[in-house]
Amino acid sequence: MLQIKNLHAIVEGKEILKGIDLEVNAGEIHAIMGPNGSGKSTLASVLAGNPRFEVTRGSITFNGKDLLDMEAEDRAREGLFLSFQYPVEIPGVSMVNFMRAAVNEQRKYKDEDPISASDFLKLMRDKRELLGMDSQLLNRSVNEGFSGGEKKKNEIFQMAMLNPALSILDETDSGLDIDALKIVAAGVKKLHTKENATIVITHFQRLLEYIKPDFVHVLYAGKIIKSGGADLALELEERGYDWVINP
Amino acid sequence: MIEQQYIDLFQQFRNEIDQNSVAGMNAARNAAFETFARIGFPTSSQEDYRHSNIILAFDADLGLNLRNIPIPVNPYDAFKCDVPDLSTHLHFLINDRYYDKIQSAENLPEGVFIGCMQTFAEKYPDIFARYYAKIADYSNNGTVAYNTMFAQDGFMVYVPKNTVIEKPLQLINILRGGVDLNVNRRILIIAEENAQVKILTCDHTVDNVHFVVTQVTEIFADVSSQIDFYELEDNSAKVTRLNSVFSEQRENSTVTTSGITLHNGYTRNNYRFRLLGQHAEAHVGGLAICDKTQHIDNFVFLDHVAPHCTSHELFKTILNDSATGVFCGKILVEKDAQKTQAYQTNRNLCASENARMFSKPQLEIYADDVKCSHGLTTGHLNDDALFYMRARGIDKDEARLLLMVAFTRDVVDLVRIDSLQERLIHLIDKRFRGESTRCGDCGVIC
Numbered sequence: 001m002l003q004i005k006n007l008h009a010i011v012e013g014k015e016i017l018k019g020i021d022l023e024v025n026a027g028e029i030h031a032i033m034g035p036n037g038s039g040k041s042t043l044a045s046v047l048a049g050n051p052r053f054e055v056t057r058g059s060i061t062f063n064g065k066d067l068l069d070m071e072a073e074d075r076a077r078e079g080l081f082l083s084f085q086y087p088v089e090i091p092g093v094s095m096v097n098f099m100r101a102a103v104n105e106q107r108k109y110k111d112e113d114p115i116s117a118s119d120f121l122k123l124m125r126d127k128r129e130l131l132g133m134d135s136q137l138l139n140r141s142v143n144e145g146f147s148g149g150e151k152k153k154n155e156i157f158q159m160a161m162l163n164p165a166l167s168i169l170d171e172t173d174s175g176l177d178i179d180a181l182k183i184v185a186a187g188v189k190k191l192h193t194k195e196n197a198t199i200v201i202t203h204f205q206r207l208l209e210y211i212k213p214d215f216v217h218v219l220y221a222g223k224i225i226k227s228g229g230a231d232l233a234l235e236l237e238e239r240g241y242d243w244v245i246n247p
Numbered sequence: 248m249i250e251q252q253y254i255d256l257f258q259q260f261r262n263e264i265d266q267n268s269v270a271g272m273n274a275a276r277n278a279a280f281e282t283f284a285r286i287g288f289p290t291s292s293q294e295d296y297r298h299s300n301i302i303l304a305f306d307a308d309l310g311l312n313l314r315n316i317p318i319p320v321n322p323y324d325a326f327k328c329d330v331p332d333l334s335t336h337l338h339f340l341i342n343d344r345y346y347d348k349i350q351s352a353e354n355l356p357e358g359v360f361i362g363c364m365q366t367f368a369e370k371y372p373d374i375f376a377r378y379y380a381k382i383a384d385y386s387n388n389g390t391v392a393y394n395t396m397f398a399q400d401g402f403m404v405y406v407p408k409n410t411v412i413e414k415p416l417q418l419i420n421i422l423r424g425g426v427d428l429n430v431n432r433r434i435l436i437i438a439e440e441n442a443q444v445k446i447l448t449c450d451h452t453v454d455n456v457h458f459v460v461t462q463v464t465e466i467f468a469d470v471s472s473q474i475d476f477y478e479l480e481d482n483s484a485k486v487t488r489l490n491s492v493f494s495e496q497r498e499n500s501t502v503t504t505s506g507i508t509l510h511n512g513y514t515r516n517n518y519r520f521r522l523l524g525q526h527a528e529a530h531v532g533g534l535a536i537c538d539k540t541q542h543i544d545n546f547v548f549l550d551h552v553a554p555h556c557t558s559h560e561l562f563k564t565i566l567n568d569s570a571t572g573v574f575c576g577k578i579l580v581e582k583d584a585q586k587t588q589a590y591q592t593n594r595n596l597c598a599s600e601n602a603r604m605f606s607k608p609q610l611e612i613y614a615d616d617v618k619c620s621h622g623l624t625t626g627h628l629n630d631d632a633l634f635y636m637r638a639r640g641i642d643k644d645e646a647r648l649l650l651m652v653a654f655t656r657d658v659v660d661l662v663r664i665d666s667l668q669e670r671l672i673h674l675i676d677k678r679f680r681g682e683s684t685r686c687g688d689c690g691v692i693c
Contacts, residue, residue, distance in 0.1 A: 048638050052630075076640035088635040092653025101649065102639040109640070141653075142635075158639060 001026050001197050002067075002166055007058035008222075009046045016042040018222030019058070024166065027194040031208055031233060032201045034219035035241050040201045041085055043219070044170040048082035049075050063165065076102075077109035079165030079196075083155040083172050090142040095154075098142050099124065099161055106162060127160040131187050148175035156187045163191075168199045173207040185210030205237035218244050249306045250287040250389075254280075257396055260313050267315040268399035271368030272433075275380035279395035288389045298573040298605045299515050299544040301390065304459045304487040309429040311397065312342060318423050320453075338362060338418045342430045344400045356410045364401035364433060374405065378437055382465040383493045388517070390489050394431045394461040401433030406442040406472075415445040415475075415664050420462075422450075422486065427457040434464040438472035438500075445475040445664060452483040464492045468500035470524065475503045475663055479671075484512040484541065491517040498524030498553075505532035505661055507671065508543050509678050515544045522549075522556035522584075533562040534658040536678055537570035544573035549591075551584040554614075560591040563658050565651055566602035574606045576621065582613040589617070595625040596654055598647070648679045 002024040009017040016039045024030055034040055046053050047060065049072030060067040067075060090098070103123075104114045115123070124138060131153045143151050152172055159167055169188065173181055188211055192198060200211060208216075208230070216232040217224045218241065226232070226244050236244070257264070257280060265273045291300035312318075318341055338361065339346035345363035360367050368375040385392035402418050422430065438444055452458065468474050474494075482488060488511065494502050506516050520529045535543040549558045564572040576591045595604045608621040628650050636646035652675055659671045 050634055050638075071643070072634060072637040073640050073642055076638055082638050084635065084638075088629075088631045090629075090632045090635070090650070090653065092656040093649050097649070098636070098639070098641075101636075101641050101645060105640040105642060105645070162639065 001063060003059075003061040005059045007043075007046070007060065008056045009042060009053050010056055011042065011053050015056070016053075016222055017046065020219075020222070020224055022217065022224065024197050024199060026165075026197055028215065029192065029198045029200065029211060029213045031213035031216045032199060032219050033203065033216060033233065033236060036203075038219045039222045040219050041170055044082055044085075044168050044199075044201055047075075047080065047168055048072060073105070074109075076162070076164075077106050081159050081162060081164035081167045083152075083159060083167065083169045085170040085174070087143050087146075087151040087155055089144045089146075091144050093142050095138045095140060095142055096124070099138075099158070102158070103161060123161065127157055130160055130190065131157045132183050133157055149177060149180040152176055153180065153184060156184050160187065160191055164196065166197050166199070167191075168201065170201045171203070172200070173202055173204065181207065182210065205233050208233045220245055248287070249302055250283070253305070253393065254284055256311070263313050264397065264399065267313065269365045269368045271372055271375040271379060272364070272398060272400075274376070275395050279380070279385060279392045282385055283389055283392040283396055286387070286389045286392070288393065295546060295575065298571070299513075299542065301487070301489055301513075301515055304489075304513065305429075307427060307457065307459070309457075309459055310424070310426050311429050311431075312344075313397070313399070315344060315399065318342065320421075320423055338402060338416065340400075340402055340418065340420045340432055341423055342421070342428065343398065343432045345402060355412070358407040359410060359412065360403060360405040361416060362403060364403040364435065365399075367403040367405060371405070374437070375435075378465060378467050379435060380465075382467060382495050383463050383491065384519075388491070390461055390517075391463055391491050394433070394463045394491075397429075397431040398433040398463070399431075401435065403434075404436040404444060404446060406438045406444045408439040409441045410439075411443040412445070415447055415667070418446065418448040420448060420450045422452040422454065422458045422460065422482070424454050424456050424458065428459070430458055430460045432460065432462040434462070436464070436466045436474060436476065438468050438474050440470045441472060442469070443473040445477075447477045447479065447664070447667060450478070450480045450482055450488070452486055455483065455485065457485045457487075458482075459487045459489070461489045462491070464490075466492065466494040466502060468494065468496045468502050468527075470497045471499040472497075473501045473503075477504065477662060477664070477667065478506045479509060480507065480511050480514065481509045482511050484510075484539065486511065487513040489515050489517075492519070494518075494520045494529070496520070496522050496524060496527040496529065499526045500524065501528045501530070503530040503532075503661070503663060505534070505658065506545070507533070507658070508535035508537070509674060511535075511537065511541055511543065513542045516546065518545070518547045520547075520549050520558065521552055522558065523552050525553050525555045527553065527556045529556075529558040530661060531558065531560045532658050532661040534655055535564045535572060536655075536675065537565070537572060538567035539570065540568070541570045542572075543570075546573075546575045546577075548577045549579070549589060551578070551580045551587045551589060551614075554583060554585045554587065556584065557588045558590070560593075561658055561661065562593045563655060564595040564604060565598060565654060566596065566604060567598045569599075569601040571602070572604045572606075574604075575609065576607070577609040578611070578619060578621070580610075580612040580614050580617050580619065584614045585616045587614060587617040587619070589619045591621040593621075593623045594654075596651065597625060597627060598651065648676075651679050652676055
């Protein structure tokens with residue numbers, strides 16, 4: 001589904017990613033771990049097409065297409081979803097209008113008619129219940145006045161609404177208390193199928209207790225320096241990163 | 248001197264001007280003329296007009312319809328307004344004349360007068376003389392003096408004591424003409440003690456010639472009255488609109504205004520609100536959406552004379568292409584106006600590199616126990632919000648549009664007519680999409 005080859009990227013003139021290789025197939029869950037400043041969030045931003053980051057070398061293929069050739073909106077319509085580490089507040093744009101626009105843009109891309117009002121409301125209700133979100137939140141402006149936990153739930157709610165092929169969860173566990181973490185993790189698990197894939201970016205093992213990864217990668221100084229199975233996350237939790245960085 | 252041709256015109260045609268107007272309006276001309284001949288139009292050398300050299304608009308060969316030659320038009324045929332269903336009864340000013348061919352079947356409460364200014368001035372000369380050209384102080388404002396010299400008719404709203412007009416009134420101002428024209432309109436709104444009225448005016452252009460419009464609105468809100476006055480400008484790019492709103496308020500009255508510039512050419516809105524009685528409240532809103540080379544200048548003067556009064560100002564500007572915007576918000580708290588609360592907010596969005604915004608808050612406070620604040624920002628669309636929306640598959644242009652519409656939202660929320668709010672949201676959306684907001688076949692290229 002996703003092939004990243006020798007990816008280099010810079011932000012404000014500074015090279016953050018220094019040659020990343022990664023392959024993700026349908027049905028897989030990958031965890032990317034690593035200390036602060038190793039380039040985890042940069043990788044997520046580059047995949048989503050944030051214009052602040054510039055790719056200087058390498059390639060990314062997504063479902064056989066050149067991802068780097070696509071605008072951010074087309075990547076989303078192709079089925080790539082980024083759950084933001086810091087979801088943005090957009091005063092004046094209601095959640096309902098925002099979600100309807102997003103759903104309909106995706107449908108338009110697939111040559112489908114806009115969703116009917118009743119189908120849309122039903123979809124919203126089903127997905128909201130999946131995440132145990134307060135219905136009042138959806139009557140508000142996007143993320144405006146949401147608590148940290150509500151914002152993260154809202155990201156997974158949007159993921160559920162858009163049903164992406166590849167989800168990238170950027171530090172979705174940060175700022176969540178243990179109950180919210182369980183709900184969010186259960187939501188992500190429920191959305192995972194044989195047809196889609198998930199990349200979980202996290203500092204901690206905590207989230208991975210609920211979402212068991214097939215592969216764990218350690219990102220350090222812009223490169224993947226070690227890959228392994230779910231056990232690697234446990235080992236990192238126990239021993240820290242030092243033994244991987246300075247073997 | 249640009250003024251000379253108008254001074255000559257006034258002296259030469261004084262009889263025609265008077266004959267085609269009424270005694271109540273004619274009575275104000277001499278003094279206005281004297282002032283105008285002395286001070287002329289404001290120029291950009293004056294601080295308050297630094298970014299709007301309005302006098303240039305008068306340096307042209309403009310016709311004035313002083314003899315009231317009828318313009319053959321049925322406004323219902325010529326024009327469909329895009330804000331329907333506000334009231335079943337519409338009023339029209341064609342250029343500067345009240346259009347009286349419509350048989351009004353309105354069942355208004357007793358004593359209420361809504362309609363032709365000339366008729367009212369003849370019918371109630373005493374009331375008219377008490378207010379007309381009294382609230383609109385032209386002593387240092389040549390544009391208002393000019394308007395007072397030439398204005399021959401206008402729109403009149405008179406609501407007597409303890410009377411509430413339930414349905415919002417709608418006045419549609421239409422600009423029509425075969426040659427370049429100068430139009431001088433007048434509006435007078437009086438709400439007596441405990442009276443309530445809501446008024447929406449919509450400005451539209453039907454013909455593709457240059458118009459230079461002066462419009463003077465006087466609002467008098469007596470004790471415990473409530474007046475809502477909303478203006479929606481949707482003119483062609485060839486219109487220069489020099490608009491002045493003067494409001495005076497007595498105890499416990501509330502005046503709510505909002506000036507929305509949806510499409511325009513060159514606009515200067517002058518507002519002056521005087522809070523003369525204790526516990527009076529003024530809510531003053533403004534929104535302008537400009538692109539191409541359009542120009543908007545909102546000049547707001549809030550004069551807190553009496554204690555315990557409140558004013559809220561919220562002005563927003565969205566500029567695209569090479570448009571220019573100006574905002575000046577003056578708050579004067581006079582020495583007796585203790586316990587004043589005055590709040591001013593001005594937010595501007597420059598959505599292109601060539602758009603320019605000039606903004607200036609000005610507070611003069613002579614009382615020592617007051618709460619005053621002002622906030623001013625001018626910026627671009629939020630890049631993080633744009634990316635967030637694009638990351639959900641929303642097109643870049645659509646995301647920009649959603650953000651711009653969102654930016655206008657709190658000004659629209661100030662409007663206290665629900666159906667108008669809904670309509671405004673729709674019109675603003677259409678405006679940003681570049682769709683014509685009105686009659687598709689009017690032939691005016693905006």
